[in-house]
Structure formats: C-alpha cells, structure tokens
Amino acid sequence: xxxxxxxxxxxxxxxxxxxxxxxxxxxxxxxxxxxxxxxxxxxxxxxxxxxxxxxxxxxxxxxxxxxxxxxxxxxxxxxxxxxxxxxxxxxxxxxxxxxxxxxxxxxxxxxxxxxxxxxxxxxxxxxxxxxxxxxxxxxxxxxxxxxxxxxxxxxxxxxxxxxxxxxxxxxxxxxxxxxxxxxxxxxxxxxxxxxxxxxxxxxxxxxxxxxxxxxxxxxxxxxxxxxxxxxxxxxxxxxxxxxxxxxxxxxxxxxxxxxxxxxxxxxxxxxxxxxxxxxxxxxxxxxxxxxxxxxxxxxxxxxxxxxxxxxxxxx
DNA sequence: AAAATGGCCAACCGCTGTTAG
DNA sequence: GCTAACAGCGGTTGGCCATTT
Numbered sequence: 001x002x003x004x005x006x007x008x009x010x011x012x013x014x015x016x017x018x019x020x021x022x023x024x025x026x027x028x029x030x031x032x033x034x035x036x037x038x039x040x041x042x043x044x045x046x047x048x049x050x051x052x053x054x055x056x057x058x059x060x061x062x063x064x065x066x067x068x069x070x071x072x073x074x075x076x077x078x079x080x081x082x083x084x085x086x087x088x089x090x091x092x093x094x095x096x097x098x099x100x101x102x103x104x105x106x107x108x109x110x111x112x113x114x115x116x117x118x119x120x121x122x123x124x125x126x127x128x129x130x131x132x133x134x135x136x137x138x139x140x141x142x143x144x145x146x147x148x149x150x151x152x153x154x155x156x157x158x159x160x161x162x163x164x165x166x167x168x169x170x171x172x173x174x175x176x177x178x179x180x181x182x183x184x185x186x187x188x189x190x191x192x193x194x195x196x197x198x199x200x201x202x203x204x205x206x207x208x209x210x211x212x213x214x215x216x217x218x219x220x221x222x223x224x225x226x227x228x229x230x231x232x233x234x235x236x237x238x239x240x241x242x243x244x245x246x247x248x249x250x251x252x253x254x255x256x257x258x259x260x261x262x263x264x265x266x267x268x269x270x271x272x273x274x275x276x277x278x279x280x281x282x283x284x285x286x287x288x289x290x291x292x293x294x295x296x297x298x299x300x301x302x303x304x305x306x307x308x309x310x311x312x313x314x315x
Numbered sequence: 316a317a318a319a320t321g322g323c324c325a326a327c328c329g330c331t332g333t334t335a336g
Numbered sequence: 337g338c339t340a341a342c343a344g345c346g347g348t349t350g351g352c353c354a355t356t357t
Contacts, residue, residue, distance in 0.1 A: 102324085105347085
C-alpha cells in the first residue's frame with residue numbers, strides 16, 4: 001500500500017526557481033488562489049512538483065513575508081515558543097505571521113540553538129532538567145497542559161503583539177532585510193532572495209475586494225497565515241492582510257496551526273521532550289531574556305504564564 | 316592572492332494527518 | 337470501514353557566500 005510519489009519524478013525540475021517560473025506560479029495563483037497544488041504544475045505548465053510549488057509560494061511568493069534579520073523581539077518570541085511548543089515550526093510561525101516556518105527553523109538551527117547553548121554553558125549547565133522533566137508527564141496531562149499553555153501563551157502574546165504593534169518589528173528593517181538577504185552572487189540566488197523582485201511580481205496581486213486571490217480566495221489555509229507587512233507589499237494584500245493581521249493579534253492566527261493542531265500522542269510527547277532537550281534550563285533562558293534588556297512588556301507576561309518547569313503546577 | 320573552512324539559506328525528501336470516493 | 341490521494345510539516349541536504357588561514 002505504498003503511497004505513490006506526489007508527482008512523477010521524471011521530468012520534474014529541481015533546484016532554484018527562475019523568475020519565469022515564479023511569474024507563472026504567481027499569475028496562476030492570482031487567477032485561482034492558493035490551494036489545489038496538485039493542479040498547479042499541470043495547469044501552469046511548470047515542470048515542478050506540486051509540493052515544490054506550494055513551498056515556493058508559502059516561503060517566498062506569498063504576500064506579507066518579511067525577510068532578513070530577525071529582530072530581538074522576534075528572537076525572544078521564538079525562544080519562548082520553541083520552549084513551549086517544541087520544534088513545531090508551523091505553530092511557532094503562526095505567531096510570527098511575517099515569517100515562514102522554514103525561516104524560523106533555519107534561524108533556530110543556525111543562530112538560536114548556538115546562542116542558547118552558549119548561555120547554557122556560561123550558566124553552569126544545570127540543564128537536562130526543566131522542560132525534560134515536564135516531558136515525562138503523562139501524555140494526557142501533557143495534551144491538556146499544552147492546550148492550556150497555548151491558550152495562555154496566545155493571550156500573553158496577543159498583549160505583547162498589540163503592545164508592539166505600533167512600533168512593530170516590521171518597520172525596523174524591511175529595507176535592510178532586503179539588502180542583507182540579497183546575496184551578490186549568482187543571479188538565481190540573488191533573485192530568489194530579492195523581496196523587491198517578488199514584490200514586483202506581486203504587483204496587482206490581490207485586488208482589493210476580489211475575495212483574495214480570485215475564486216479560490218478563501219480556500220487557502222496558507223492565505224490565512226499570510227499577513228500584511230509594513231513593506232511596500234502591504235497595499236497588495238490589503239483585504240486579506242488586514243484580516244489576518246488582526247487575526248494574528250487576536251489569536252486567530254495561532255488558532256490555525258497551534259491550536260487547531262491537537263497534540264499528537266506519543267510523537268507529541270517525544271517531540272516535546274526533544275524540544276526540552278534543545279531548550280536550556282529555564283532559569284538560564286529567563287536570565288538571558290531579562291538581561292538582554294529586551295523584556296519590555298508583554299513577554300514578561302508570557303514568561304510568567306509559561307513556566308515549563310513543573311507541569312503539575314498547572315493542574 | 317589562493318585555498319580551506321564554516322555558516323547560511325533555499326529547496327528537497329519522507330512521514331503524518333486529513334479528506335474524498 | 338477501507339483505501340487512495342492530497343496537503344502540510346519537520347528534518348536534512350546541497351550550494352553559495354563570507355571569513356579565516
């Protein structure tokens with residue numbers, strides 16, 4: 001009963017996307033909206049796997065994506081959420097609507113993991129404990145607790161986000177982000193990272209009031225994850241963007257992944273254990289987060305409501 | 316100035332959950 | 337209720353670029 005591949009491997013193009021391909025994909029989605037990825041390669045003539053098309057859209061072409069350096073705020077948010085949710089990048093990404101799960105995952109693996117390790121080492125390594133201990137809790141308990149955590153975290157994050165909303169991280173570096181994200185190297189690589197190019201491609205995309213991306217507008221779950229940024233892309237996705245932006249602040253975006261996704265049994269617990277394994281002891285984290293001087297407002301609340309140390313405290 | 320090394324990021328692969336027939 | 341197909345997620349890899357030797 002082996003599952004067949006998502007597409008014919010023969011004749012499927014791999015590797016970096018070209019501007020032409022992007023254009024084809026964008027104009028198709030413009031017409032039909034995101035979703036039904038299976039049909040995309042055949043209808044567009046793209047020699048790409050459906051998964052590849054979806055990935056390209058969700059990670060690069062989708063409106064409202066912020067690229068480039070992560071702000072301090074975002075960084076801390078990710079640390080919180082990783083400790084809370086484990087390596088569930090999609091769920092974490094739902095709290096940072098401008099970032100893709102892939103981006104967050106990469107950032108975690110390349111920056112944050114090291115950073116935390118360093119902090120942990122500096123602090124004397126009382127580790128092992130905290131969150132791992134939590135993972136040893138019975139599964140059902142974990143599931144309930146996870147939901148509680150997500151709920152409270154969402155609440156706290158909403159506060160944090162709404163507090164930060166005015167000077168939101170976005171304006172901090174859209175241009176710098178684009179600049180840094182644009183390697184001077186190969187044309188395709190440069191293209192792939194160029195927010196400007198993507199923005200150009202997307203001009204005219206999402207006509208206001210068009211039901212977002214045409215007929216299929218409402219259908220794409222990804223679309224709900226997208227949001228407006230403060231970049232020049234904003235006007236292009238005003239309708240949907242506004243909605244999802246507010247959704248993200250009201251916890252709606254969280255709902256689409258973090259909350260909607262119920263904890264998955266043993267996998268879940270093991271994943272959480274894994275997350276705990278990655279996460280340093282919480283006292284260390286706390287000190288970092290506090291010492292860093294960034295713990296301005298809402299995130300303190302998060303830390304307060306989400307001490308992973310002893311799950312039993314929650315019940 | 317050239318070579319070696321490390322880091323970063325885009326994309327792919329395989330697995331899982333969900334849904335339709 | 338079962339099977340097959342689709343969609344999504346997380347882990348991993350490969351290539352490019354920057355930095356160091």
